[in-house]
Amino acid sequence: MELVCPAGNLPSLKAAVDNGANAVYMGFKDDTNARHFAGLNFDDKRAQEGIRYARDRGVKVFVAINTYPQPSGWERWQRSVDHAADLGVDALILADIGVMDYACHRWPDLRLHLSVQGSATNAEAINFYHQNFGIKRVVLPRVLSLKQVKQVAESSPVPIEVFGFGSLCVMVEGRCILSSYVTGRSPNTFGACSPANAVSWNETPDGLETRLNNILIDRHAEGESAGYPTLCKGRFNVSGNTYYAIEEPTSLNTLELLPELQSVGVAAIKIEGRQRSPAYVAQVTKVWRDAIDLCTKNPEGYQAQADWMEALAKVSEGSQTTLGAYHRPWQ
Amino acid sequence: MNKQNQTPSRPKLSLGPLLYYWSRDDVFKFYESIADSAVDIVYLGETVCSKRRLLKPDSWLQIAGLLKEAGKEVVLSTLTLLEANSELSALRKICSNEDYMVEANDMTAVQLMSGKQSFVTGPAVNIYNSRTLEVLARSGLKRWVLPVELSKETLTDMHQNRPMGVETEVFAFGRLPLAYSARCFTARAHNLPKDDCQYRCLDYADGLMLKTREDESFLVLNGIQTQSSKTQNLIHEIEELIDLEIDVLRISPQSRNTMQVIDIFDKTLRGKISSDEAEKSLQRYIMSGECDGYWHGQAGMDSANVDQPITNKQQGCT
Numbered sequence: 004m005e006l007v008c009p010a011g012n013l014p015s016l017k018a019a020v021d022n023g024a025n026a027v028y029m030g031f032k033d034d035t036n037a038r039h040f041a042g043l044n045f046d047d048k049r050a051q052e053g054i055r056y057a058r059d060r061g062v063k064v065f066v067a068i069n070t071y072p073q074p075s076g077w078e079r080w081q082r083s084v085d086h087a088a089d090l091g092v093d094a095l096i097l098a099d100i101g102v103m104d105y106a107c108h109r110w111p112d113l114r115l116h117l118s119v120q121g122s123a124t125n126a127e128a129i130n131f132y133h134q135n136f137g138i139k140r141v142v143l144p145r146v147l148s149l150k151q152v153k154q155v156a157e158s159s160p161v162p163i164e165v166f167g168f169g170s171l172c173v174m175v176e177g178r179c180i181l182s183s184y185v186t187g188r189s190p191n192t193f194g195a196c197s198p199a200n201a202v203s204w205n206e207t208p209d210g211l212e213t214r215l216n217n218i219l220i221d222r223h224a225e226g227e228s229a230g231y232p233t234l235c236k237g238r239f240n241v242s243g244n245t246y247y248a249i250e251e252p253t254s255l256n257t258l259e260l261l262p263e264l265q266s267v268g269v270a271a272i273k274i275e276g277r278q279r280s281p282a283y284v285a286q287v288t289k290v291w292r293d294a295i296d297l298c299t300k301n302p303e304g305y306q307a308q309a310d311w312m313e314a315l316a317k318v319s320e321g322s323q324t325t326l327g328a329y330h331r332p333w334q
Numbered sequence: 335m336n337k338q339n340q341t342p343s344r345p346k347l348s349l350g351p352l353l354y355y356w357s358r359d360d361v362f363k364f365y366e367s368i369a370d371s372a373v374d375i376v377y378l379g380e381t382v383c384s385k386r387r388l389l390k391p392d393s394w395l396q397i398a399g400l401l402k403e404a405g406k407e408v409v410l411s412t413l414t415l416l417e418a419n420s421e422l423s424a425l426r427k428i429c430s431n432e433d434y435m436v437e438a439n440d441m442t443a444v445q446l447m448s449g450k451q452s453f454v455t456g457p458a459v460n461i462y463n464s465r466t467l468e469v470l471a472r473s474g475l476k477r478w479v480l481p482v483e484l485s486k487e488t489l490t491d492m493h494q495n496r497p498m499g500v501e502t503e504v505f506a507f508g509r510l511p512l513a514y515s516a517r518c519f520t521a522r523a524h525n526l527p528k529d530d531c532q533y534r535c536l537d538y539a540d541g542l543m544l545k546t547r548e549d550e551s552f553l554v555l556n557g558i559q560t561q562s563s564k565t566q567n568l569i570h571e572i573e574e575l576i577d578l579e580i581d582v583l584r585i586s587p588q589s590r591n592t593m594q595v596i597d598i599f600d601k602t603l604r605g606k607i608s609s610d611e612a613e614k615s616l617q618r619y620i621m622s623g624e625c626d627g628y629w630h631g632q633a634g635m636d637s638a639n640v641d642q643p644i645t646n647k648q649q650g651c652t
């Protein structure tokens with residue numbers, strides 16, 4: 004199984020490479036990728052440097068161009084595809100049908116992966132992208148149970164990549180526009196959810212309030228830690244109860260499931276977190292490298308080790324982890 | 335398409351798929367009344383949750399027959415998020431039916447019909463640019479619903495290169511579908527696992543209201559789907575929608591007064607009432623405020639039409 008790690012910037016890329024990633028994925032400095040955050044991503048010079056660093060150490064580089072262009076911005080996406088092709092990257096991670104159509108005609112030899120943002124949950128959906136654009140791999144949405152992942156792996160025309168660790172979108176990626184409903188900008192259109200320019204933090208007599216374009220996302224009493232106000236992770240009121248009505252701040256961690264993911268034929272494990280620090284990338288990559296190596300050598304004897312789980316829990320959002328949809332009751 | 339010298343024709347009216355879970359009786363009564371309404375096109379079927387099985391496929395087909403007899407164009411709508419193999423099997427049956435056009439709500443359905451038959455795409459299929467529209471037109475796309483987060487600017491741009499024969503439909507009235515999840519938020523609100531949800535959606539004919547901690551209506555939980563609490567209402571944009579050569583305006587079903595809403599849209603399209611009059615008449619049928627921000631390129635919850643008395647309690651939110 005290939006370990007695919009996040010590279011939000013050059014230090015993170017190096018951390019991933021140095022700690023055992025088989026591939027890293029990055030984005031350019033604009034809305035063509037789904038982590039369009041200030042201070043993140045690669046300009047031309049840094050991209051070249053990063054690619055060289057990875058290549059010299061036998062590590063592949065993927066570029067995510069996985070948002071959905073509208074006509075007014077189309078050329079930017081087209082330019083990004085050309086740029087990545089010129090840089091000689093190993094694969095593009097794409098979501099939009101139009102962008103894929105462009106990429107496969109303009110750069111027929113360039114390897115294409117279907118992004119999680121493309122939301123393909125079964126072999127028929129994958130067939131569409133395979134038959135029309137010759138995709139070589141699909142990243143599955145984080146909505147399927149282990150049994151369902153197995154069914155897709157068995158019937159998919161191309162190898163599958165799944166998320167192993169990181170922040171968890173409770174909504175189906177590529178099909179959630181809560182963020183643009185509140186702020187005008189969504190992951191699909193802008194490459195960011197609950198964008199920072201719409202966020203405000205206000206200390207009030209009732210506690211620290213976090214707002215998104217003036218909508219109250221949560222209110223934190225003294226001593227409660229206040230996370231970033233991603234709007235699905237706030238506390239709201241339903242039928243008189245105030246609770247995390249959509250999702251608690253938590254991270255996906257599938258370390259325990261590794262032998263099963265391997266046996267159902269998963270080709271690659273993806274680590275989420277291009278927006279996280281190089282220290283996070285180093286820590287998570289190292290643990291997953293060890294785990295995959297152990298699991299490959301001895302799948303029957305494999306067990307998630309306590310120190311791995313501890314190390315991952317430390318860098319998890321909300322300091323708690325879940326098996327997510329892989330574990331049926333979560334679904 | 336080049337229609338420069340023609341007066342744009344009047345858009346048809348459609349009724350979108352029923353997004354909520356109602357009793358069998360209520361569903362039948364609802365569509366019996368729709369048979370007598372002014373809508374031209376009716377989208378039928380369960381698009382949100384495969385556990386909602388009070389109406390079996392045969393019952394939907396029975397309703398389809400009734401509507402067809404009443405002169406409606408019937409389109410069968412498919413599930414938006416497919417997970418289990420059983421859902422895929424059910425989808426295959428719908429896509430291979432020989433009597434009705436099908437609305438694909440995900441790429442699975444698109445693939446099943448590609449190159450074989452014409453199809454419609456619903457608002458959850460991401461068609462954000464002309465090249466995507468072109469690819470799907472080659473696959474058999476006959477009509478597409480503009481994804482709800484896109485603006486009139488984007489639509490205008492896309493109409494510059496609209497493939498010949500492809501119709502455009504716009505979500506004109508109703509609570510906006512905003513997100514889908516593997517998890518069920520209605521079950522979660524009742525502390526129930528999704529596998530044992532006890533069909534709680536049946537208790538919420540227009541979804542379950544989610545408010546902020548300062549008691550502001552915000553979203554509506556509808557099983558695995560999340561909607562806006564506000565109703566998107568484009569009645570004020572009717573002239574513009576006609577000028578943009580929109581072929582179909584979609585009204586999304588709600589538990590009460592859908593007939594009245596259809597009637598107001600129909601009268602406006604026929605020029606019997608002005609859009610101002612229509613806006614006023616519609617107010618009493620709008621639940622928890624209205625919005626049209628997406629259409630104007632703003633946050634979806636915004637309303638460009640702020641002067642309207644949308645919070646007037648006398649006019650009663652239902």
